[in-house]
Amino acid sequence: MCMTTDKVKVMKLEDLPLQIGKEVQLNGQSIAVFRLSNGDVRAVSNRCPHKNGPLAEGIVSGEFVFCPLHDWKISLVTGEVQKPDDGCIQTYETEIIDGFVYIGGV
Ligand code: FES
Numbered sequence: 001m002c003m004t005t006d007k008v009k010v011m012k013l014e015d016l017p018l019q020i021g022k023e024v025q026l027n028g029q030s031i032a033v034f035r036l037s038n039g040d041v042r043a044v045s046n047r048c049p050h051k052n053g054p055l056a057e058g059i060v061s062g063e064f065v066f067c068p069l070h071d072w073k074i075s076l077v078t079g080e081v082q083k084p085d086d087g088c089i090q091t092y093e094t095e096i097i098d099g100f101v102y103i104g105g106v
Contacts, residue, residue: 006106007095008026010024010026010102010103013035013100014099016033016041016101017035018035018036018037019035019037021033021056021057021060023046023056026106029106030047030054031043031044031092031106032046033056036062037060037062041094041096043093043094044079044091044092045079048067049072049081050067050072050087051070053068053070074089076091
């Protein structure tokens, strides 16, 4: 995998605990970053498509986050809201390089 110039270093991987979201601001966007129980790092929009709930404060289970406001279940892999609710959030590329988390495509 090669690093493109639009990737931005956002934090140390060790500062991202398993299943606890962290918010970062990039180019005026609020982005929620998560380390899943399988070790994958995912980055998505920090705004729930329902009523802008802060997803970084949600409960993570497997590859999903549950919005802290009204419990919508959202995939951190595809960004899709799970049924019976509907919607989608932006997902961002992530890469780990030398122990740091990079986010791209913002
Ligand atoms: S704001 Fe996220 S479920 Fe309502």
